[in-house]
Amino acid sequence: MSRPCPCTSKRTFDACCEPYVTGKKLPATPEQLMRSRFTAYALRKPDYLIETTAEEKRGELDRAELARYCAAVSCISLKVIRTENGGPEDETGIVLFHASLQINGKRMLHREKSTFRKESGRWFYVDGETN
Numbered sequence: 001m002s003r004p005c006p007c008t009s010k011r012t013f014d015a016c017c018e019p020y021v022t023g024k025k026l027p028a029t030p031e032q033l034m035r036s037r038f039t040a041y042a043l044r045k046p047d048y049l050i051e052t053t054a055e056e057k058r059g060e061l062d063r064a065e066l067a068r069y070c071a072a073v074s075c076i077s078l079k080v081i082r083t084e085n086g087g088p089e090d091e092t093g094i095v096l097f098h099a100s101l102q103i104n105g106k107r108m109l110h111r112e113k114s115t116f117r118k119e120s121g122r123w124f125y126v127d128g129e130t131n
């Protein structure tokens with residue numbers, strides 16, 4: 001079934017984030033991981049958000065809190081502004097993005113510069129700077 005991907009890539013869900021959020025495939029780039037995490041917020045998949053977070057940061061996450069946040073937020077659109085590194089030879093990568101969200105009926109633009117790290121061939125979200 002080809003519905004549009006929640007990450008607003010204009011691709012279909014099955015050709016974009018679906019293989020990642022269902023665990024069929026690992027994202028090959030930080031941008032793919034970032035997009036699939038946005039999709040996981042949109043589809044309320046807190047476990048995906050936890051398992052794609054760097055191990056040392058996972059302890060800061062509260063699954064119930066994440067689930068509540070996913071339920072409260074509407075993920076309207078995502079725009080990837082810029083990426084740095086994150087290629088096949090890189091161990092780290094940066095993704096700068098703008099996410100248009102609605103929380104409790106209020107629209108907001110979330111701007112973040114996220115850092116990703118590769119471990120044993122798999123990308124993880126480390127943290128993000130917002131402003």
Ligand SMILES: [Zn+2]
Binds near residue numbers: 005007008016017018
């Ligand atoms: Zn997508």
